[in-house]
Amino acid sequence: xxxxxxxxxxxxPTLLAVGLHVLVVVMSVITLPSREPEATSSSVxxxxxxSTETTTDQALRAEEARARAAQRQADEEAAAAEADAAAAAExxxxxxxAAQRQAxxxxxxxxxxxxxxxxxxxxxxxxxxxAEEAERQAQLRQEQEASAEAERQRQxQxxxxxxxxxxxxxAERQRQxxxxxRQAxxEAEAERQRQAxxEAERQRQAxxEAEAERQRQAxxxxxRQAxxEAEAERQRQAxxxxxRQAxxEAERQRQxxxxxxxEAASDIDSLIAGExxxxxxxxxxxxxxxxxxxxxxxAVEQAWIIPAGSASGLEATLQLDLLPTGELIGARxxxxxxxxxxxxxxxxAVERASPFREMRQLPPAAQSQFRQFNLRFRPGDVR
Amino acid sequence: MNDSMSIPHLIMSASTVxxxxxxxxxxxxxxxxxxxxxxxxxxxxxxxxxxxxxxxxWSGVDLNELYRETPSEQETNGAEHVFRAGFREFNRLLPxxxxxxxxxxxxxxxxRVAWSREEERLNLHxxxxxxxxxxxxxxxxxxxxxxxxxxxxxxxxxxQATLATVAPWIAEALxxxxxxxxxxxxAVIFYNRLSSESGKLLGKYEDFAEEFHSILHRNLQGRxxxxxx
Numbered sequence: 001x002x003x004x005x006x007x008x009x010x011x012x013p014t015l016l017a018v019g020l021h022v023l024v025v026v027m028s029v030i031t032l033p034s035r036e037p038e039a040t041s042s043s044v045x046x047x048x049x050x051s052t053e054t055t056t057d058q059a060l061r062a063e064e065a066r067a068r069a070a071q072r073q074a075d076e077e078a079a080a081a082e083a084d085a086a087a088a089a090e091x092x093x094x095x096x097x098a099a100q101r102q103a104x105x106x107x108x109x110x111x112x113x114x115x116x117x118x119x120x121x122x123x124x125x126x127x128x129x130x131a132e133e134a135e136r137q138a139q140l141r142q143e144q145e146a147s148a149e150a151e152r153q154r155q156x157q158x159x160x161x162x163x164x165x166x167x168x169x170x171a172e173r174q175r176q177x178x179x180x181x182r183q184a185x186x187e188a189e190a191e192r193q194r195q196a197x198x199e200a201e202r203q204r205q206a207x208x209e210a211e212a213e214r215q216r217q218a219x220x221x222x223x224r225q226a227x228x229e230a231e232a233e234r235q236r237q238a239x240x241x242x243x244r245q246a247x248x249e250a251e252r253q254r255q256x257x258x259x260x261x262x263e264a265a266s267d268i269d270s271l272i273a274g275e276x277x278x279x280x281x282x283x284x285x286x287x288x289x290x291x292x293x294x295x296x297x298x299a300v301e302q303a304w305i306i307p308a309g310s311a312s313g314l315e316a317t318l319q320l321d322l323l324p325t326g327e328l329i330g331a332r333x334x335x336x337x338x339x340x341x342x343x344x345x346x347x348x349a350v351e352r353a354s355p356f357r358e359m360r361q362l363p364p365a366a367q368s369q370f371r372q373f374n375l376r377f378r379p380g381d382v383r
Numbered sequence: 384m385n386d387s388m389s390i391p392h393l394i395m396s397a398s399t400v401x402x403x404x405x406x407x408x409x410x411x412x413x414x415x416x417x418x419x420x421x422x423x424x425x426x427x428x429x430x431x432x433x434x435x436x437x438x439x440x441w442s443g444v445d446l447n448e449l450y451r452e453t454p455s456e457q458e459t460n461g462a463e464h465v466f467r468a469g470f471r472e473f474n475r476l477l478p479x480x481x482x483x484x485x486x487x488x489x490x491x492x493x494x495r496v497a498w499s500r501e502e503e504r505l506n507l508h509x510x511x512x513x514x515x516x517x518x519x520x521x522x523x524x525x526x527x528x529x530x531x532x533x534x535x536x537x538x539x540x541x542x543q544a545t546l547a548t549v550a551p552w553i554a555e556a557l558x559x560x561x562x563x564x565x566x567x568x569x570a571v572i573f574y575n576r577l578s579s580e581s582g583k584l585l586g587k588y589e590d591f592a593e594e595f596h597s598i599l600h601r602n603l604q605g606r607x608x609x610x611x612x
Contacts (some may be wrong), residue, residue, distance in 0.1 A: 008424045010417065017416030021409070024565075028390050 036221060068124075069170060076241050125213060130369060131282070132209060136202075137365040138281030153280045164259075167252045174249045179242075187250035188257045193259055198274075212247075219244060289366045295358045297375070304349035306379050307341040314342050315378040320350060324367050326359030334374060346377045393555040396554035398533050404526030408519055412566035415515040416551035418508045419573040426580045429461050429505065433587060436463045440591075446470060446598075461501060461584070462591040468497035469595055490599055494592045501588055503560050505581040509574060524565020530556025 173183055194201045222237040259272065314337040321329040331350045333343050359367060394405060439449065440462075450470050453459060472493035476486045492538055534552030541548050 008421060008428060010421055013417045013420030013424065019414050020416055021413055044600045 001034050028250075036340050059176065066166065072241070072245060073173065076238065076245055094218075117220075121216070126214070129209075129213075132206075133365065133369075135278060135282040137363070138285055139278045141285075142278055144282050152283060153276060156276065156280050156283060164256070168256070171249060171252055171256070174245070177242075177246070179246065183243075183246045184250035184253045187247070188254045189253075191254035191258060192261070215240070215244065285363060285366060288362060289369060292356075292358055292362055292366070292370060296353075296356050297351040299356065300349050300375065304353035304377070305345060307345050310339055310342045310345075311380070312379060314339055315376065316343050318346055318350060318375045318377065320368060320375060321372050322354075322356065322359060324359065324371070326354070327357040328354035328356075337377075349377075350375070390558065393551065393558055394445025395556070396551075397555045398530065401526045401530045401533075401556065401559055404522055404529070405562055406561040408522055408559070408566050411515050411519055411522075412569075413575055414512060415512055415566060415570045415573075418512050419569065419577075422508065422573075422577045424510075425505070426577060426584070427512075429584055430580075432463070432571040433461050433584065436461065436466075437591070440466070440472055450474075460504070462588050464501060465494050465497045465588055465592050468593070469494040469599070473599055474536070484598075486603060487596070487600055491596060494596070498585070498592060500583050502581075506578070509578055512570050512574040512577070516567050516574055519563045519570070520560075521563070523560040526563070527556045530559060550555075562583070 085177070154172070194204060219237065222233065222240060225233050294383045315335075316333060316337040317335040318331055319334045320331050323329060328351060331347050336343050337346075359370065359375070364372065394402070397405070450467065451468070453463070458464075469490045472490050473486060477487045480486060531553060534542065534549055534556065538544055538549060
């Protein structure tokens with residue numbers, strides 16, 4: 001009996017109770033921080049950058065490019081029916097004159113059509129120029145960063161393969177034209193030479209780029225002229241178009257040939273590997289730019305108060321001018337939504353979201369790229 | 384965002400009143416758990432002791448022997464306490480009076496006193512548990528209301544009221560309610576459980592007291608008869 005009579009003390013219960021609470025606290029401290037916050041993907045508004053290339057709308061761009069190629073081909077076929085070989089010597093001079101004359105005339109007459117076309121072309125040219133610039137920048141950086149990221153390279157490889165396939169299809173179509181093929185072969189040989197010496201290639205590429213741009217401008221003007229003026233002009237333009245097309249095709253074929261040669265010979269293979277690396281680096285720079293775009297977009301989305309009662313289908317495009325420090329110099333509406341209150345809210349959102357301090361962390365090349373860019377605003381489904 | 388919304392961070396950044404409320408609730412929760420553990424041990428021990436004592440009592444052992452087995456100065460619990468109180472009173476009264484009724488009255492009274500002491504012993508601190516169970520949700524609610532008041536005051540100073548400015552305040556305020564419930568829920572459950580257990584035990588003691596009383600009564604009847612005869 002005596003053993004039952006000892007009283008129950010408070011020491012053990014206290015210990016147990018405190019231990020229990022400590023356990024609860026420790027569990028709450030340990031488990032809660034490790035829990036991942038839910039991704040806040042359902043953004044109320046979608047403001048997308050339209051001026052610069054992003055990783056997400058590459059597929060879209062590819063489609064656009066394909067559509068453009070088809071259109072160009074149709075144009076070319078129509079022109080080819082009428083086309084005869086025009087004198088090549090006169091061409092450059094006539095183009096230069098026509099370009100100046102037509103630029104003034106056309107701007108007044110076909111304002112809408114021209115604007116649309118010009119914008120498209122400018123966007124294209126800008127994208128190409130920017131890609132070129134990024135590539136050059138990346139090559140400089142390549143010497144510092146020896147290690148290329150394998151993952152990104154693989155992705156790049158895939159993308160290129162897809163591109164290659166597309167190009168092959170286009171090439172199949174184009175191969176029917178004998179003239180084009182002949183020129184292609186010539187160019188392919190030139191390319192092979194060019195790849196042998198990389199330094200020369202860079203310079204010539206730059207020159208070619210400049211020339212291509214000049215030619216494209218001239219060609220554009222010429223085409224516009226052709227619609228109004230004499231048939232001879234149109235013929236020349238068609239011829240020009242054909243030549244440009246052929247050149248592009250030649251380039252594609254050249255690349256293809258180079259790749260085939262690389263498989264055959266190991267020294268060319270190393271050259272191609274170097275090129276791939278440089279493209280991978282260019283892509284890295286592009287991704288840094290993308291992250292900045294996302295930052296800007298998020299900041300603006302946060303600050304955007306959509307005016308009550310605005311229709312849901314509105315869309316406005318805004319051009320931003322930034323200082324290298326990320327401060328906003330000016331914002332103006334490029335294409336209005338038609339609703340004044342909506343446009344004002346968009347400008348206010350950008351002003352409220354500025355300055356974009358993340359600009360400072362960008363590499364200088366990307367900074368200059370973002371000095372001026374466009375933002376497109378449209379409210380999402382959710383209000 | 385994740386860092387600023389973690390519970391320790393929220394508690395640390397709460398206002399003083401809310402922190403005091405949280406402290407009070409933590410202390411209440413710890414104390415109620417101490418009571419829960421202590422009472423659980425006491426109940427378990429008392430139940431075991433009661434079973435052992437009943438087994439001995441009904442094994443046919445002589446009551447005088449049973450009484451002498453435990454030293455009188457040592458405190459006894461439960462049915463044994465009731466038995467000892469009753470038997471001591473019986474032994475004291477037996478030489479003094481010849482009236483069986485007076486003896487039985489005295490025994491019953493002393494047993495009732497012992498029983499009520501047992502009741503007090505078993506129900507010790509259970510009232511505290513009941514208090515924590517009923518009061519801590521209100522205390523937590525008070526902390527929450529205070530915290531939300533603070534959040535609205537700060538909101539009035541903000542130029543732009545977004546969810547992000549209010550959310551930490553409200554989360555922090557709601558912690559107080561959560562802590563109140565955390566303290567109250569075990570207290571309610573264990574209060575009910577422990578009080579029903581103690582009620583059951585006390586009922587058993589009462590039954591035992593009645594049985595013992597009837598045994599004494601039987602003995603006195605026999606003696607009264609022999610005296611009379």
